Amino acid sequence: MGAGLSMAEAAPRFEMRGIRRTFPGVVALDDVSFSCAAGEVHALCGENGAGKSTLIKVLGGVHQPDAGTILLDGKPVRLNHPLEARRHGISIIHQELSLLPERSVADNIYVGREPGRLGLLDRAAMRAGAETWLRRFGCRFGADAVAGSLSIAEQQVVEIAKALVFNARILVMDEPTAALDETETERLLALVRQLRAEGVAIVFISHRMRHLFAVADTITVLKDGKLVGTRPRGATSPEEIVRMMVGRELKDYYPARRARAPGAPVLTVAGGGNEWIEGIGFELYPGEIVAVAGLEGSGKAALGRAIFGAAPFSRGQMVVGGQAVRPNTPLDAIRLGIGYVSDDRKAEGLALRQSVLENALLAMRGIAAIFSRPGRTAPRGRGIDQLLREVDVRAAGYDQQIRLLSGGNQQKTVLARWLALAPRILVCAEPTRGIDVAAKAAIYRLLRAYADSGKAVLTITSDLPEAIGIADRLLVMHEGRLAGELPAGATEEDVVALAAGHQFEAAPA
């Protein structure tokens, strides 16, 4: 696509040859070669921990390769610091958000490349430039907003703007769509196509096949730090890519639903509302998985936090197991048997410098400490090892510091933490964000098995196919209210229509 014949003959915009990179206990990259031409979108896929982020960090000057060379426009270069990569026109959206929470959006977008003369900042230019990008994404916050007060999706948009404000010749996006809803994703993909037409070399990393196949010209698969293969998009299929990633055929992606015996609801919310949501009413039964869908800002995240007491309901009623309750803090909720997998694992989910095992045990300690002091040798401690294996956390060892794990494996640890606690209601916000297909399937199976054991699961997800695939029922939110409920087997169109609030019908033809 895009690249004409004459361009194809020229040296690629960048080429990485025989890259090897090791960390204590892991070979993250082993003899990997990867390249991208001007005007090409090259997708990179692989399981969690396959080495995708490491590869682009090598390109970005964050990590230095143990072996191998990097060529830019045919000339070998050494990139010892992100600044040097930047000087060569390489711009990277990193997987882990790296914003300054206390600074404004404009400050964040221009961090490290502040405009101005003689070391003086040109604040007007910063604000104007930031506003331009925010408008392009249809953002509802301004350049003066404090980054830390934005939602995860909004922060993601800021990260994207940060990488785009300077005219990159090479743009790398490490899971840019993980936190975005469908509308925002469409905008981003449109932008990617536009940049490709302008001749930017683009690397696109995502676990969502749909997005990959929507923009990529070429797809490269990594597995366990090794290159599996590179295919032109036209000559491959999602099934083949998944097979290359996982090493086998992936069957029964979504687990089968089981007919459930109707019983008393474990959770009832009536007329629930707070600052962000209004008039919420629904029931949740033991043994079912209910998915909450909706656009970013529709209040679906707020609903999860309200139930968990992180941003409690201020109006309405909540009944858990037949008793009227009002959890005002997460601890209240945990005591009531409500678990919560956060969508912002960095800010609140994980203790980054502690080990995988410590993190997995965290929630359990939170309540158990009231009665006793469980060590890692406590009976349930062994259960954790088992669970970590089941959700397939890949680490050099469970004693490894969690910040050194790949993004997807961090997410799995958070999930294991809550499964270990066995709450009767498990609320999951974006449980599979940044998780590879095989692990997703494993998590779906785990959640289904969990529901089958008589527990109730409420998942809040921006991934529509996922919501439809695993849920027994779908709740769709729009502008802080429940727009409707759909049974299993609903189509994406049904959900989108509800989530958009039937705007099409209201608009004059």
Added chain:
Amino acid sequence: MSEAAAIAAPARARVRSGAWLAPAMIVLCSLAAYCVAAAATHQTGQISVDGFVGLIQRTVALGIVALGQTLAILVGSIDLSVATLVSVGAVMASWMMQGQPDMMVPASLFVLALSALVGVANGLIVTQLRVNPLIATLGVGLVLQGILSASFQDFAGSVPKEFQIFAYGTVGPVTLSILLMFALALVEWLALSRTRFGAHVYATGGNPEGARLAGIKTARVVVLAHMLCSLAAGLTGLYLASRLRSGAPWVGRDGVYDLESIAVVVIGGTVLAGGKGGVWGTMSGVILFGCLDAIFTMAGVDAFIKQVLRGAIVVAAVAAYAYRTKGHVA
């Protein structure tokens, strides 16, 4: 990040505002308390231009050190060697001058160069050897104090009359040193809010890894901040030599400039983790401590109670900021 903020609807995104509000309130309350105390103890003479100048004058040494400490803390570091460096500056200045006017410039330059060197050493130990800044600067401070105490037992030398202009010279009713402190505050504020260096200071303190990924040479920023912090301490040493007419190896330690400077920075709303805060907050903390001292002196209250109250104020301030932002703890 505040838990509730993470899910805030877009329209509710918080905008940074009122950076002036807390410092202004602190200053106003402190001065009001000072006036009330003066009136209550029938020392109304203190409520005059001279009274206020005297009040500010007594804060100059702490103020200059704290301006430097603000930088160190903003980049996510801290400096415990400042008190010793103040002593080193004062002693070296008076010892080299020995009352001779023509040694004023060389001695001052030497003190400042030495301070800068100590600051760079602090910065390199923190960034290159990756020693925790508390330990690194504590160590450097102990080494310096050891050398100083071994070499000088008492007041060493003296400064010439001309050098005392630094501390005692006046412009109208105000002293030169007060003007110097506010000029430094103004310059630092401009540097932090209007320059690329300032932006990099906040970035480095706010998210070191993110700043590095954004292409900022964070180690360089930390070293520079430490250098400026030590320069401020050295300058304070010169000021004390000028004010006391000589320098002794205990002047810094007696002023408790290390802990007090950290205290006023924190009272001013700068977060110990770095990346948030600023100059005017620090200055308001300095004025608060100055007023507190004056009030207790006027009331003739025991120095121990003063310490207790200072400690309580530091803790209360941090708690108040933490409550306001519902999350970050200094």
